């Protein structure tokens with residue numbers, strides 16, 4: 001519903017619609033790519049620290065210095081090459097504002113994270129969406145010519161497809177005058193990060209999040225890495241919007257989580273193993289599965305269709321993601337849960353598909 005109190009144009013904004021977060025009912029939740037495992041116990045210890053009371057009394061460090069130092073050390077960068085935000089969505093929003101308002105369209109794939117067009121609309125940024133190939137792979141040569149910049153997730157979402165670093169490098173060379181943002185929300189699940197390229201490419205910005213691999217979606221912490229001029233640009237935007245986006249608890253908890261690389265490796269190893277067995281099992285059930293290096297798979301079920309299967313699974317308490325969008329409306333995006341959760345998913349898929357085709 002709109003209102004005469006609104007600024008002009010507000011009623012035309014089409015906000016991002018996140019995956020459902022059901023309240024109450026106990027479901028097997030495979031729809032928003034959260035981790036099935038708990039966050040680092042070392043991070044959770046912070047919550048019992050008596051000094052938190054004093055920290056909460058004051059404003060947090062507006063520059064998140066300790067957290068940025070931990071991130072810099074982990075990725076072999078300088079703290080001046082790290083920017084932190086309230087979830088990587090906020091980091092992305094500031095990146096759109098800081099780098100993509102040029103007199104040319106921003107380029108991103110036709111099938112990708114659906115927040116990108118929303119930021120474009122919010123900031124009045126024109127965009128063009130070169131189509132992925134039929135197998136959802138990306139052709140970098142489509143990203144040449146006049147552009148305000150390029151953004152893509154690697155691995156891509158919701159396809160899960162991974163683009164090798166050589167291809168990322170070609171992309172950086174195709175657009176030397178513009179920022180290329182590589183959104184590495186899912187990089188910890190088997191891909192190779194573009195962070196080591198930062199030294200050689202002043203136009204590269206890499207974003208990460210603690211929401212997926214670190215099992216901290218509820219904390220809201222994301223970060224960007226790039227050469228200092230890009231980070232300085234992000235800080236100008238951030239400090240014109242909210243000086244304190246990262247609260248005192250999040251700063252300390254995130255630093256402890258990032259420092260606990262053994263826990264991260266352990267959880268990601270388990271997710272990767274479950275992904276591989278799930279892909280194989282889905283293929284045995286005649287699903288067409290897109291190769292994935294993320295903590296989810298995009299898969300086209302056999303039989304009457306994706307939406308029917310999505311609804312039938314939902315009836316049975318299993319939530320997956322269905323996108324009613326061109327090119328992917330015959331697919332389901334299934335987050336990787338525990339082995340037990342995936343067994344339940346597979347068992348139910350088999351029963352539903354069996355009964356549908358009888």
Ligand SMILES: *Cc1c(COP(=O)(O)O)cnc(C)c1O
Pocket residue numbers: 086087088089090113153157183185208209210211217220221222
């Ligand atoms: C989940 C996701 C994000 C957002 O992460 P937050 O840090 O939770 O805001 C960004 N990009 C992609 C591609 C994602 O899938």
